[in-house]
Amino acid sequence: MKTRISQKEIARLANVCQSTVSAVLNPANRGNTKVGAETRELILRIAAEHNYRPNLQSRQLRGDTTSNLVGVLINPQISQFFYDLLLPLERELHNIHKRMLIGLIDNDVKESEATLGNFVDYNLDGVIVLHHDIVDAERLFSEYASVLPQIVYLDPPRGSQEARFVQVDYASGVIEAVKHCVAGGRKRIALCMNDVYNPAMRRRLEGYRIGLLETGIPFDENLLLVRAPASPVEFESLISDAVDQLCVREHADAIIAGNDEWALAILKELHRRDIAVPGDVALIGYGNTLNICRSTMPELASIDHRVGELARKLVETLRTPEFFPDPVQTKLVMRNSADLNSTKTL
Amino acid sequence: MKTRISQKEIARLANVCQSTVSAVLNPANRGNTKVGAETRELILRIAAEHNYRPNLQSRQLRGDTTSNLVGVLINPQISQFFYDLLLPLERELHNIHKRMLIGLIDNDVKESEATLGNFVDYNLDGVIVLHHDIVDAERLFSEYASVLPQIVYLDPPRGSQEARFVQVDYASGVIEAVKHCVAGGRKRIALCMNDVYNPAMRRRLEGYRIGLLETGIPFDENLLLVRAPASPVEFESLISDAVDQLCVREHADAIIAGNDEWALAILKELHRRDIAVPGDVALIGYGNTLNICRSTMPELASIDHRVGELARKLVETLRTPEFFPDPVQTKLVMRNSADLNSTKTL
């Protein structure tokens, strides 16, 4: 890298003083100061020749400009959902001429603290927190709140009343899914997922119950399977057990899975046992991971997080102090695995 | 955001002069300057209380520190390959305590120029160019080379002799794939892809020819299908035509696809026609997009780009001026779609 030219250097070349150069290069700021036409032309020519750009660090130091940087905090073991959100977020920020700076936070408090400190250094315009379910989150964020700029969370953080956030309605898509199955004549609709400890999962369960309630189907606890596998091997047997319980013993005719990976594993297990999808069992995933959903045979219906709208609302909330967005509704995306019109006859 | 405390303010509170504060807070820089124990303790206490952090913009302005920012240029219509590369890249940069700043460049020259100018402003430590097949690339990069820091390209850029880059060996995985098929008894091995205009695609074709040559199988132009679909509809009929030509007329017993999306479409078409995979035709994709390859039945063998090693070499090349890395070898990842041991008997 060669060195960049400064106003001082331009001034030397043009035989004027540095503040004159500044006045010429920032006509807007100094409408009152008139500079002679020849001087102005000369300065502009030299600046253009040397590809002059004002030094951003200097302008930030003066407080004349912000960094135009927005920090985005994610977990290094990022799930597909967050991953799918990053590109829409980058686009939204690009639209308002801001750049995204990714920071990693996790249960390593020292590392997370370093990331937050670093964010302070960069003089960010704002921070978007995608992932805040970490050790000591409350303390960390309240401690750094005073030196960080505006923070917007994805989903409400624990223990902060006045935090600003965009909420995802994890239930709405499940309600839709249940109704879709019932409308297609299914009556034994199962829900199968990882855990109910985090709010996103608990809301899926609530959506399931609401869907059943609104369609007049009684809740049957035997059709609800919640289990957290500790290892890949355990996952395999869990899925096999799940199909045993739900399909063989309980005669489920539809399964909603907590995520697309589970739905995929279930689909494979059903295939292994010659249980037809959607003929015998309709199957609906969660997350609408396109590469998964479009790769299976039949293609996998799934509940979409609407990352585009989510990204838009996150950025809008960051920009507009008085903007309090409605939750982003998750939505069922139909595909063959839940197509109940072309079902085999009873 | 509350305001951050400065050395000046600490000095006021401690009733000392600002340069004393600087000396205490940077003991390494000023081993010669001794400061009284009480004064030092007082200053340190005040700094800690107020969460003091040195102002990065100021230190950059002085030239005492770099930005610790590395710019990464991508295309907004990013392909899966680049997308898969971003997270490993973020991790590699995180390891050396640098952050990634994403910039978008494309055929809109004005926009691309704005991005490059912006990169200059941020006083980056380096730039990694993942995507440089754009209008006016040569002019743009040569123009900004003088004001940008060290640049490392993914694959050699056109028209620059001394550019530093990490090259992906797109051929090696295809050679491996051909040999694998031949070792499994296949003799009619087809290659099916988008175009041969860009080097990455051309190298696939070269790998195909080398693989055939080394296994003593004659090249048959009827088994090579190169066609660029203009629309999704055209893509559908293209895939159908491809299966007609390769499998029905030319009796291909193995197909290598230019990317996983094509492999997936071919797999579905084969399934529709009751052509068994891998029994009748072995199928190998390109890209090893896990969500695709693991979602199909049978699972899809594919050629992996080795993004982990690629990210490592890109960052190492950026850090080490005398480091000229070997190309990153693409590698076949075996899965059932190309499992030739359990083939149905002839």
Next chain:
DNA sequence: CTGAAAGCGCTTACAG
């Protein structure tokens, strides 16, 4: 119409 000066926050000579 143009220049001299102050100040953003910091580090590094140098003076006392």
Next chain:
DNA sequence: CTGAAAGCGCTTACAG
């Protein structure tokens, strides 16, 4: 042991 001063690059009063 501590302070005063210069300077990184810039903008904004203000003086001539």
